[in-house]
Each structure stands twice: as structure tokens, then as C-alpha cells.
Amino acid sequence: MKINLTHTVWLSLIVLIMSAAVPIIQPSEHLPRLATPHQAFDKMMSVLMHKRCMNCHPSDDRPRQGEDSHVHNFGVQRGKDNHGTLSLRCQTCHQSENNPYSGVPGAPHWGLAPKSMGWQGLSRVAIAKALLDPAKNGDRSLKDIVKHLTEDKLVAWAWNPGVDASGKARETPPVSRQAFIKAVKQWAEAGANIPEK
Amino acid sequence: MKISFTINGKTQTVEADENTPLLWVIRDGLGLKGTKFGCGKAACGACTVQVDGGAVRSCSYAVKFAQGKSITTIEGLSQGKELHPVQQAWVEEIVPQCGYCQPGFMMATAALLDKIPQPSDDDIDENIVNVCRCGTYYRMRKAIHRAAKIKQS
Amino acid sequence: MHRHLRTCGLSLKACLYQSYYKNYPLTRKYDYMKDNNSVNIKSKPRRRFLIKASIGTAVILGAWAGIAPMRRIVAKKINEIDLEYENSYKPITWFEVKADNTIVLHSPKVEMGQGVFTGMAQIAAEELEVSIAQVQVVNAVSLDRPVDKFATGGSTSIAGLWDVLRELAAQMREMLRNSAANIWNVPAESLTIKNGVVTGKGQQLTYGQIVQKTTEWEVPKEVKLKDKKEYKVIGKAIPRIDLKPKVMGEPIFGLDVSMPGMLYGAVVRPDKIDATFKSADTSQAEKMPGVVKVVLEKDFVGVVAKTYVQAHNAKKAIKVQWKVNRVWQQKDIEDMLKVGEGTDFVIQKKGSAKRALREDGVIEASFSTPIGAHAHLEPNGAVALVEKNKATIKISTQVVNMTREEVAKRLELNTNQVEVQATFLGGGFGRRLHTPNAVQAAVLSKAVGKPVHVFFDRQEEFQNDTFRPPTHHVLRATLNKKGLIHAIEHNVSSGDVAFGSPLTPGYAEILAGADFGAWRGGMIQYEAIPNFRAVSWRVKLPFATSWWRSLGLLANTFAIESFIDELALKAGKDPVQFRLAQIQNDERGQRLKGVIEAAAKKANWGKPVPKGRALGFAASTDANTPVAQVAEVSIDNGRIKVHKVTCAIDPGIVVNPDGVRAQCEGAIIMGISASMFEKMEIKDGAVGPTIYGAYEMALMRDAPKEIDVVLLEGSSKPSGVGEPPLGPIGAAIANAVYQLTNQRLRSLPLTLA
Structure with a gap:
């Protein structure tokens, strides 16, 4: 217990120093000195519920787009494999990286999360539960989930979302990627508990 | 950088900045003007080509991704003088008006028929989402069904 | 002989030409004809x-x-008026007979999808007695050929060229026949002509051969034009003659033009309205890769680079200072744009509507329509090559002559030193009725001494469009005891359409009093109503508004025909019968009645419709062409869905039934798009959206699966086709929505509560 606490304090300190030294993306962000697993959960969910994540986790068959999360223009649909209809694939327009000329975002395996992982309209508790539910999350273990959240390139895109069609930078999640990764790991290591609210 | 790909059956090597949209390499580099610039934002579909058989909007496709791939443009849709079933159907239904968006639609349709040989109206609505300002959609739908028939026979 | 002619190239073509333009009498020889086997013509033809x-x-x-x-x-x-855009100008055109017996028609009108090349070819082929395959239509080039002095637009091309082309073709046919008669020394009457081959007494000559054998031509004073019964080509659904290049992706558009050594240009355009160019910092741009020159003028700044992408990137690096007079918001525009604001003008008046509408029982409703974008697919652009004392412009434009004059003025050249070559247009819709971008291309070309291609990007197209103006309408009416309209008044407030356009001379504004583009379609067409009145209110908006296919027709018909439907239902009458009962008994009235009855009959008006669907009816008269439409509509998940549109149109003589059908289908779909989806708005001084999708338009899924077009020919001459069928569709849909929901939708785009 004592060791754990010291560990946490040190890690937090390191993160704090790092984020101060490298003012990445979210300068306004300030990390709490003492992040409890609950706070880590808050932080993680503030990212997952951000439009950069939610837009591709719709509960229906329509991707969302933009800062206002409007239904994707042109009636674009999920399709059977979550990568578009048979001939209108996500990759008709979205490639493996952002396109600076068109403003079309891109990342490897660009597509929708499966419908079982549709988060729209769900509370953060329900989203977290779905995240841990092998019946919904594609039979993933907690370790797999942590890996997805912290390493997947499509998830990582949220912090490098490029510009939109008019050349305006897309909004990034409210905490930095490093802080998010840290929070996810901390939450998972602490038992991946989901609070009641 | 140097990028090599096959276009309309011919191997090509081009020298271009790797992020140049494929559209401009096709149009200005290779002089194939059938692929159109409509919006440059992958929104209208006028620049649709096929990359390895799939419909791709070339204005939003960095040329570096074309390395080693096979590209087809409207100029390569027909076999010499013999029209592709989609072009044949387009002629028979007298689809084009101004004609500017039509190559993109025909390329998208050709890709559709490869994936769905007998598309329903819903298949057409879901997969063909290019923009036509003259309003030729009504005839295009008829032409897509006709092309499917020509292709089958 | 044949080979000799062929090797001579141009000089082989003996040209027959005629002009109705008074400055180009037929006896005058042009310099460009000197190298040719020019024809000598004995007598002047009559000019009409x-x-x-x-x-x-x-x-x-x-x-x-x-x-x-x-x-x-x-x-x-x-x-x-028949030829709305004709003033003192006359359409002019000429033919060329080639040695291979094909006819080249140098068109004064441009082809933007409306099918005018095909229609012209049919009219010419009919009187020339050649097959359609023998006729080639090309754009007249301004430098050495007479081009249309005005514009291609207003649904006037076929209507305006109908007499000219037929007479010209018939005269040429008779000239060729007379010449053959002279060669053979037989009476001309004894000769027959088919497919451009003159036959007599067992001998034959093609037109091409006759041209080569003829040095002096006799122009017949009078030629008899064919009667409708004799038509073999006019009235036939001939596939449009530009099909092949359009399905093969041939480089026929302005954007496809290439010249040796061509560079690419980009011009910085404001992203705010009410902004004028002040100054620019070009230092960054000058260092960008591929940049050849940054050109700073007093009114704009542009860059020339080796590739489009380089020009585009360099443009972004230019920092421009704009003088923004005011940061406008949508509400500012809506506050300005109200009936009662600005200047008013009574455009139509019968009886004493004003007095009648002071009495009790007045039914009143107001309607509005938003700013509309052209959203044509081919961006505006031009290729210019400026050399010493000469400029060549290749461009998608509806105004060849105006463009030529503007370029000449800016470069301080004579107009005859500027050649403007029109290409096929990737959509026009009125957006290319002013193309000053040619001037910018010319300035850039002059600065670098090479051909330069300049075109808009899509964001610039949306931001710098010459929009369809927003409108506000107030309609008031009273019904009589019989349940018919006793008095009706339409007030329309609109931004400018014709006014302020370089196409409209200042004196025309003074003379016309009100903007005839804005009020187009705004008159009451049911002239048996005893008292009616129409008033046009002009509001000067802080952004460019201008010609958009059908001009005011779309908005005005939406308002008037929605209101007529409302009145019919108030009177407890069938909307079709209600309309028919108030149409006057003259030719216009008869034709309007004709389309209303035909549309209602074809659409099974009054009979049961599939469950969950309803029919809506509307009619309009525009460019002398009455149109009636019936929309079959349902509500699907809160979304209005148009399943079928029946359209009856009476454009008089139909030159190409398939072409007219195509124009109706296209106009209906464009009208659905504008009525149900499209809307531009102003936020913090900028118009938006600036990209397809965000600017929502009809897609494949939104097009009706059935469009049934009925063609009537209630006149012996053709009238406009390109715009009139855009009139009724908005009201027809809204009227059907009312049947389904009891909601009277009074603004576009139609949105359910």
C-alpha cells in the first residue's frame, strides 16, 4: 500500500514534469497531483466521450462527423463489416493518414466501431461496462482493451485529427494522449472499477 | 519522390511530392483529363477512379499510396473502341447533360457492379453518392440497372 | 482535286456564311476569308x-x-417576350460546308448541358436536307467568327435561333441547289436533295462538291420554310450529339484545356462578404516551391507556379489585408429582406386589388426562401495566353463577348485583339453569365509571358458565388361568394438578379423600374381573377446575387402556388379545378389550362394514391412556357420523400422530345434540391457552408424514381425549356406535405416541424 502510493506519487510527478517540459496539444490541462483510480476513470471517460471517439462509435448505422457530431454527409453507412457499404467503402475517401489538401481525416483501418460498441446515448458507466463486456467488445480481455486504447493507431488519431475541409484544425480530446494512456493504465491496474455514476 | 503504378494497364513512374493528390498527377502529370476536379475535398466524387478495383476519390488520395497499385480512370474503362457496359448503358439512356460529373459516376458505378452485379435501388442509393448538379440521377439509376443487364449478357 | 484540297487544309473549305447582324453585311469580305475559296454573293439577302x-x-x-x-x-x-435577353443584338451564326460533305455549324450559343448543340443541329439538318450525322456543331470563336453578342441563358437559345437557323439553312440549301442547276444547266426545280446530295437527270453532286465547283453564289430572295408536317429531323428524339465525348471522358471542358508551357495560377479571394482588397504581404509566397511569380495588382493578388498544387500552396502563404466594411450576420440580412423595406414597384395590376384587400376577410400568408448557391461541378476557371498585342482565352463561359470586352479593357487592347474560345461548360445555371476570372488569368499570363490556367477552388466557389437572392413574400387575397378569388396581391422582396448585372444596361434598370429577374414568375397567372396586383420590392444586399437558373421563378412560384393551394382548400375546392376556373380565355390561358389538365390527368389527380402518400399540385408560366407538376410525396422517418413527379409542359414546337424530357427531369431534381435541402447562411461575415455535403443537395436517393413528362405543343414556335420546369416543384411538394400533415410549410428548404 505504502509502496503503491509512493509509486503513484512519483509517476504523477514524472508526468507533471513531462507535461510541463513538453507543452503538448492541451496547454490548459493540468494534471492533479494525486490521481485516484476514480480520477483516472474520469479522465479516461472524458476522452472516450469526446466527439473524436464518439463520432465513430454510433449506436446506429450512421457515422457522425464534425465538432457538432452531425450525421455523416451523403448518407454514408456502416455496412456489414463496419467499413462502409460494399462499394462505398470508408477507404473511398479516408486513407491511412489525414489528407492536408482535402481535410479528409485518415488513419489505419479507418472505420466504425462495431455496433455492439455503439456508445451514443449511453452514460459513461454504460460505456465503460460495454468496454469490459466480452460479449460486446469483441471478446477482448482487459489487457486487450488497454492495448486498444493506448496503442491503436485509430485511437491515437484523436490527438492528431488534422484539419477539416475549410483548413480549420479539429478539436482534440480534453486531456493529452500521454495523460490518457496513463489514466487508462492506472484505472486498469487498480482493478478497472466502474463507479456507480 | 518516384512512384510507380499501373494506370489503365500501362506501367508509369512519376516524380512528384509524395503528398500530391493523385488527381493532379493523373490530370496534369499524365494528361488524362477525364478525371475531374470538382471540390478537392472528396465531397462530390467527380474525381473518382478505381484503385485495385475499388472506387477512390483521387483528390484526397496522396500519390504515395498508389505505389505498386493498379489504377483505372475513365479513359481506361473502355476496351479500345468497345464501350464498357456502364458507358454503353449511359449512351443508351442518354444520361449526360453538362457531362462534367459523369466520369466520376461511371467509375463509381463500374466499381459497384463489380461488387454487386445486380444492384437494387437501395444498393444504388447507398453506394452512389456523387453529386450531379444537372439532376441526371433519374436517368443514371436507369442506366445503372441497364449496365447490370448488359454486363450479365 | 480532292487530295489537293485536303492538303490545302483551311483553304479547302469554301465557306458559306450569312449574318443577320447589321455590321456584317454579306457582301463584306473578312480578312480571314482571304485565304479561303471565299464565296462571292451577288445579292444581299433580306434582313429580318x-x-x-x-x-x-x-x-x-x-x-x-x-x-x-x-x-x-x-x-x-x-x-x-420571346427573346428575353435580346436587345438591339441579333443572334448570328454561320455554316461551313466541308469537302467531305459535312456541315460545320459555328454556334453562337454555348453548350452547358441544355442540349442546344443537338437542337441547333436538328434545326439546321432539317432545312439543309442533310442527316444529323453530317452536322457538326462547334463553338464560334470570337476573334474571327461572329459570336453571340449577348449570352447563353434565359431559356432563349432555341426559341431565339428558331427562325434564323431555319432561314439560313433553307437559303443555303437553295443556293446549293441553284448552283448545281447552273453546273448542269438544268432548272433548279427539277433537282431533288437528300442527305446533302443533289440529284437530277441521273447525275449527282454532294454539297461538298458543289461548293468546290462554285465561284459565284446566288442568294434566293425568299425561301419557303418547311411545314411542320414535313419535318423529318425536328421533333425526333435524336440522342444528343455530344454523348460520345461525354461518356468517354474527353477533355472538352474549360478545366481540361492545356497549352504548351502552361503554368498554373491562383488568385486570393475574400472569405468574407462586403470585403475589398487592400494590400498583401507576398514575401512568404515568393519563397514557396515552384513559384514563378507573385503578381500584386491594385485590386487583387495572384500567384503563378509550375503546378496547380504549388500555386494553391503558395496562395495560402499570401497574407492579404481586406477592408471589411461590416461583419454581417444572417439576422441582419433577414431584417433587411422584408416586404415593406427598400423600394417597391408595381409590376402587374388589374382591377382594384388594393381597395378590395382593405375589406374584411382578407387571407394573408408570408413565405421566404434562402440564399442559394449555384454549386455547378466545374469550377470557374480560364486559360489565358497574352502575347504582344494579342490575348487568347479559353474558358467555360456563358458570355463570350462580355468576357472578350472585359479582357480587352483590362489589357488595353482592342476587342479584335482578344480571342475568347468557349469550351463545353461543366454546368452554367447562370453562374457563368459573368466571368471576370478571365481577366485575372490574362493579367497573370501577361506577367509571366506564358499561358496560365487559373481556377477557383471549391471553397472560393461557395464564398464568391453570385447567389440566388433570398426572398420574402407576402400574399393577400379575398374570396368571393362562389369560392373564387375576388382579389389577390403578391409582394416579393428580393435581392438583385438582373439589376447590377453587367448584362443589364443601366437604362434598362431605369426603364424596367423593377428587377425583372427578381420578379420573374412573380405575376399572377390566373388572369380571369377580377382584381390582382403584384409588387416587387428591391433590397440591396451586401453580397453578390444574380442569375440562378430560373431566377425568381423558383421562389415566386413556391410562394404563389402554395398560397393558391391554401385558398382553394379554404374555399372548399379542388386545387386543380380552382385554378382552371380562374384562367383567362386567351392563348396564354389556353396553354396554361392545357398543361394543368394534362398533368392532372396523367397523375390520376383525384384518384386514390398508395397509403401514406399524397399528391400536391402547382403550375407556373415562364419564358412563355406553361408547366404543371404533380408531386407524389410521403413522410419517411420525419423526412419528406418525393416518389413521383408528373410534369406537363407546353414549350410550343418541340425540337427534340428527349432533350425536353431531360431538361424537365433535371430541372425537377434541381428544384427538389433547392426546395428541400439547400441553404446558404451568413455567420460572422462569411457565407457558408463552403463544401458539398455541408451544403446539402439532392443525391441519387432523393431523386424521384418516377418522372413522367407530358409534352404539349400549343404553339407553332418553340419557347423556353431550360428553366420553366423549375417553377412548380417546390409548391407541388409543399402542397402534398400539407395533405399529409396539415402543416403549411412557408419557407424553403421545406422542413417539417
Whole structure:
């Protein structure tokens, strides 16, 4: 217990120093000195519920787009494999990286999360539960989930979302990627508990 | 950088900045003007080509991704003088008006028929989402069904 | 002989040409003809004035008629005029007979999808007695050929060229026949002609051969034009002659033009309205890769680079200071744009509507329509090559002549030193009725001494469009005891359409009194109503508004025909019968009745429709062409869905039934798009959206699966087709929605509560 606490304090300190030294993306962000697993959960969910994540986790068959999360223009649909209809694939327009000329975002395996992982309209508790539910999350273990959240390139895109069609930078999640990764790991290591609210 | 790909059956090597949209390499580099610039934002579909058989909007496709791939443009849709079933159907239904968006639609349709040989109206609505300002959609739908028939026979 | 001719190239083509333009009498020889086997023509053909009514003639009326009523006469004439955009200008055109017996028709009108090349070829082929395959239509080039002095637009091309082309073709046919008669020394009457081959007494000559054997031509004073019964080509659904290049992706558009050594240009355009160019910092741009030159002018800044992408990137690095007079918001525009604001003008008046509408029982409703974008697919652009004392422009434009004059003025050249070559247009819709971007291309070309291609990007297209103006309408009416309209008044407030356009001379504004583009379709067409009145209110908006396919027709018909439906239901009458009962008994009335009855019959009006669906009816008269439409509509998940549209149109003589159908289908779908989806708005001084998708438009899924077009020919001459079928569709849909939901939708785009 004592060791754990010291560990946490040190890690937090390191993160704090790092984020101060490298003012990445979210300068306004300030990390709490003492992040409890609950706070880590808050932080993680503030990212997952951000439009950069939610837009591709719709509960229906329509991707969302933009800062206002409007239904994707042109009636674009999920399709059977979550990568578009048979001939209108996500990759008709979205490639493996952002396109600076068109403003079309891109990342490897660009597509929708499966419908079982549709988060729209769900509370953060329900989203977290779905995240841990092998019946919904594609039979993933907690370790797999942590890996997805912290390493997947499509998830990582949220912090490098490029510009939109008019050349305006897309909004990034409210905490930095490093802080998010840290929070996810901390939450998972602490038992991946989901609070009641 | 140097990028090599096959276009309309011919191997090509081009020298271009790797992020140049494929559209401009096709149009200005290779002089194939059938692929159109409509919006440059992958929104209208006028620049649709096929990359390895799939419909791709070339204005939003960095040329570096074309390395080693096979590209087809409207100029390569027909076999010499013999029209592709989609072009044949387009002629028979007298689809084009101004004609500017039509190559993109025909390329998208050709890709559709490869994936769905007998598309329903819903298949057409879901997969063909290019923009036509003259309003030729009504005839295009008829032409897509006709092309499917020509292709089958 | 043949080979000799072929090797001589141009000089082989003996050209027959005629002109109705007074500055180009037939006897005059052009320099460009000197190398050719020019024809000598013995007699001048008669010249005919085609203008039956025009702003010009009304000036004379004005001298004694007093200004206000005179202006109403002008308004009426403008409303009923055959060649709306013709003033003192005449359409001019000419043919060329080639040695291979094909005919090249140098078109004064441009092809933007409306099918005018095909229609012209049919008209010419008919009187020339050649097959359609023998006719090639190309754009007349401004430098050495007479081009249309005005514009391609207003649904006037076929209507305006109908007489000219037939007479020209018939005269040429007779000239060729006479020449063959002279060669063989037989009476001309004894010769027959088919497919451009003259036959007589067992001998044959093709037109091409006759041209080569002829040095002196005799122009017949009178030629008899064919009767409708004799038509073999006119009236046939011939596939459009530009099909092949359009399905093969041939480089026929302005954007496809390439010249040796061509560079690419980009011009910085404001992203705010009410902004003028002040100054620019070009230092960054000058260092960008591929940049050849940054050109700073007093009114714009542009960059020339080796590739489009380089020009585009360099443009972004130019920092421009704009003088923004005011940061406008949508609400500012809506506050300005109200009936009662700005200047008003009575465009139509019968009986005493004003007095009648002071009585009790007035039914009143107001309607509005948003700013509309052209959203044509081919961006505006031009290729310019400026050399010493010469400029060549290749461009998608609806105004060849105006473009030529503007370039000449800016470069300080004579107009005959500027050649403007029109290409096929990737959509026009009125957006290319002013193409000053040619001037910018020319300035850039002059600066670098090489051909330069400049075109808009899509964001610039949306931001710098010459929009369809927003409108506000107030309609008021009273019903009589029989349940018919006793008095009705339409007030329309609109931004400018014709006014302020370089196509409209200043005197025309003074003469017309009100913007005839804005009020187009705004008159009451049910003239048996005893008292009616239409008023046009002009509001000066802080951004460019101008010609958009059908001009005011779309908005005005939406308002009037929604209101008529409302009145019919208030009166407890069937909307179709209600309309029919109030149509006057003249030719216009008969034709309007004709389309209303035909549309209702074809659509099974009054009979049961599939469950969950309803029919809506509307009609309009525009460019002398009445159109009635029935929309079959359902509500699907809160979304309005148009399943079927029945359209009856009476454009008089139909030159190509398939072409007319195509124009109706296209106009209906464009009208659905504008009525149900499209809307531009102003936020913090900028118009938006600036990209397809965000600017929502009809897609494949939104197009009706059935469009049933009924063609009537209630006149012996053709009238406009390109725009009239855009009129009724918005109201027809809204009227059907009312049947389904009891919601009267009073603004576009139609949105359910």
C-alpha cells in the first residue's frame, strides 16, 4: 500500500514534469497531483466521450462527423463489416493518414466501431461496462482493451485529427494522449472499477 | 519522390511530392483529363477512379499510396473502341447533360457492379453518392440497372 | 482535286456564311476569308428583325405613355417576350460546308448541358436536307467568327435561333441547289436533295462538291420554310450529339484545356462578404516551391507556379489585408429582406386589388426562401495566353463577348485583339453569365509571358458565388361568394438578379423600374381573377446575387402556388379545378389550362394514391412556357420523400422530345434540391457552408424514381425549356406535405416541424 502510493506519487510527478517540459496539444490541462483510480476513470471517460471517439462509435448505422457530431454527409453507412457499404467503402475517401489538401481525416483501418460498441446515448458507466463486456467488445480481455486504447493507431488519431475541409484544425480530446494512456493504465491496474455514476 | 503504378494497364513512374493528390498527377502529370476536379475535398466524387478495383476519390488520395497499385480512370474503362457496359448503358439512356460529373459516376458505378452485379435501388442509393448538379440521377439509376443487364449478357 | 484540297487544309473549305447582324453585311469580305475559296454573293439577302418586343421598342412608347403605366407595359412585355435577353443584338451564326460533305455549324450559343448543340443541329439538318450525322456543331470563336453578342441563358437559345437557323439553312440549301442547276444547266426545280446530295437527270453532286465547283453564289430572295408536317429531323428524339465525348471522358471542358508551357495560377479571394482588397504581404509566397511569380495588382493578388498544387500552396502563404466594411450576420440580412423595406414597384395590376384587400376577410400568408448557391461541378476557371498585342482565352463561359470586352479593357487592347474560345461548360445555371476570372488569368499570363490556367477552388466557389437572392413574400387575397378569388396581391422582396448585372444596361434598370429577374414568375397567372396586383420590392444586399437558373421563378412560384393551394382548400375546392376556373380565355390561358389538365390527368389527380402518400399540385408560366407538376410525396422517418413527379409542359414546337424530357427531369431534381435541402447562411461575415455535403443537395436517393413528362405543343414556335420546369416543384411538394400533415410549410428548404 505504502509502496503503491509512493509509486503513484512519483509517476504523477514524472508526468507533471513531462507535461510541463513538453507543452503538448492541451496547454490548459493540468494534471492533479494525486490521481485516484476514480480520477483516472474520469479522465479516461472524458476522452472516450469526446466527439473524436464518439463520432465513430454510433449506436446506429450512421457515422457522425464534425465538432457538432452531425450525421455523416451523403448518407454514408456502416455496412456489414463496419467499413462502409460494399462499394462505398470508408477507404473511398479516408486513407491511412489525414489528407492536408482535402481535410479528409485518415488513419489505419479507418472505420466504425462495431455496433455492439455503439456508445451514443449511453452514460459513461454504460460505456465503460460495454468496454469490459466480452460479449460486446469483441471478446477482448482487459489487457486487450488497454492495448486498444493506448496503442491503436485509430485511437491515437484523436490527438492528431488534422484539419477539416475549410483548413480549420479539429478539436482534440480534453486531456493529452500521454495523460490518457496513463489514466487508462492506472484505472486498469487498480482493478478497472466502474463507479456507480 | 518516384512512384510507380499501373494506370489503365500501362506501367508509369512519376516524380512528384509524395503528398500530391493523385488527381493532379493523373490530370496534369499524365494528361488524362477525364478525371475531374470538382471540390478537392472528396465531397462530390467527380474525381473518382478505381484503385485495385475499388472506387477512390483521387483528390484526397496522396500519390504515395498508389505505389505498386493498379489504377483505372475513365479513359481506361473502355476496351479500345468497345464501350464498357456502364458507358454503353449511359449512351443508351442518354444520361449526360453538362457531362462534367459523369466520369466520376461511371467509375463509381463500374466499381459497384463489380461488387454487386445486380444492384437494387437501395444498393444504388447507398453506394452512389456523387453529386450531379444537372439532376441526371433519374436517368443514371436507369442506366445503372441497364449496365447490370448488359454486363450479365 | 480532292487530295489537293485536303492538303490545302483551311483553304479547302469554301465557306458559306450569312449574318443577320447589321455590321456584317454579306457582301463584306473578312480578312480571314482571304485565304479561303471565299464565296462571292451577288445579292444581299433580306434582313429580318427578329425582335418582336423588347425594352428598346418600349422606349418609344414611353415618350407618350407616361412612366408608371409604361413600365408596367414593359414588365408585361418582358414577361411575355420571346427573346428575353435580346436587345438591339441579333443572334448570328454561320455554316461551313466541308469537302467531305459535312456541315460545320459555328454556334453562337454555348453548350452547358441544355442540349442546344443537338437542337441547333436538328434545326439546321432539317432545312439543309442533310442527316444529323453530317452536322457538326462547334463553338464560334470570337476573334474571327461572329459570336453571340449577348449570352447563353434565359431559356432563349432555341426559341431565339428558331427562325434564323431555319432561314439560313433553307437559303443555303437553295443556293446549293441553284448552283448545281447552273453546273448542269438544268432548272433548279427539277433537282431533288437528300442527305446533302443533289440529284437530277441521273447525275449527282454532294454539297461538298458543289461548293468546290462554285465561284459565284446566288442568294434566293425568299425561301419557303418547311411545314411542320414535313419535318423529318425536328421533333425526333435524336440522342444528343455530344454523348460520345461525354461518356468517354474527353477533355472538352474549360478545366481540361492545356497549352504548351502552361503554368498554373491562383488568385486570393475574400472569405468574407462586403470585403475589398487592400494590400498583401507576398514575401512568404515568393519563397514557396515552384513559384514563378507573385503578381500584386491594385485590386487583387495572384500567384503563378509550375503546378496547380504549388500555386494553391503558395496562395495560402499570401497574407492579404481586406477592408471589411461590416461583419454581417444572417439576422441582419433577414431584417433587411422584408416586404415593406427598400423600394417597391408595381409590376402587374388589374382591377382594384388594393381597395378590395382593405375589406374584411382578407387571407394573408408570408413565405421566404434562402440564399442559394449555384454549386455547378466545374469550377470557374480560364486559360489565358497574352502575347504582344494579342490575348487568347479559353474558358467555360456563358458570355463570350462580355468576357472578350472585359479582357480587352483590362489589357488595353482592342476587342479584335482578344480571342475568347468557349469550351463545353461543366454546368452554367447562370453562374457563368459573368466571368471576370478571365481577366485575372490574362493579367497573370501577361506577367509571366506564358499561358496560365487559373481556377477557383471549391471553397472560393461557395464564398464568391453570385447567389440566388433570398426572398420574402407576402400574399393577400379575398374570396368571393362562389369560392373564387375576388382579389389577390403578391409582394416579393428580393435581392438583385438582373439589376447590377453587367448584362443589364443601366437604362434598362431605369426603364424596367423593377428587377425583372427578381420578379420573374412573380405575376399572377390566373388572369380571369377580377382584381390582382403584384409588387416587387428591391433590397440591396451586401453580397453578390444574380442569375440562378430560373431566377425568381423558383421562389415566386413556391410562394404563389402554395398560397393558391391554401385558398382553394379554404374555399372548399379542388386545387386543380380552382385554378382552371380562374384562367383567362386567351392563348396564354389556353396553354396554361392545357398543361394543368394534362398533368392532372396523367397523375390520376383525384384518384386514390398508395397509403401514406399524397399528391400536391402547382403550375407556373415562364419564358412563355406553361408547366404543371404533380408531386407524389410521403413522410419517411420525419423526412419528406418525393416518389413521383408528373410534369406537363407546353414549350410550343418541340425540337427534340428527349432533350425536353431531360431538361424537365433535371430541372425537377434541381428544384427538389433547392426546395428541400439547400441553404446558404451568413455567420460572422462569411457565407457558408463552403463544401458539398455541408451544403446539402439532392443525391441519387432523393431523386424521384418516377418522372413522367407530358409534352404539349400549343404553339407553332418553340419557347423556353431550360428553366420553366423549375417553377412548380417546390409548391407541388409543399402542397402534398400539407395533405399529409396539415402543416403549411412557408419557407424553403421545406422542413417539417
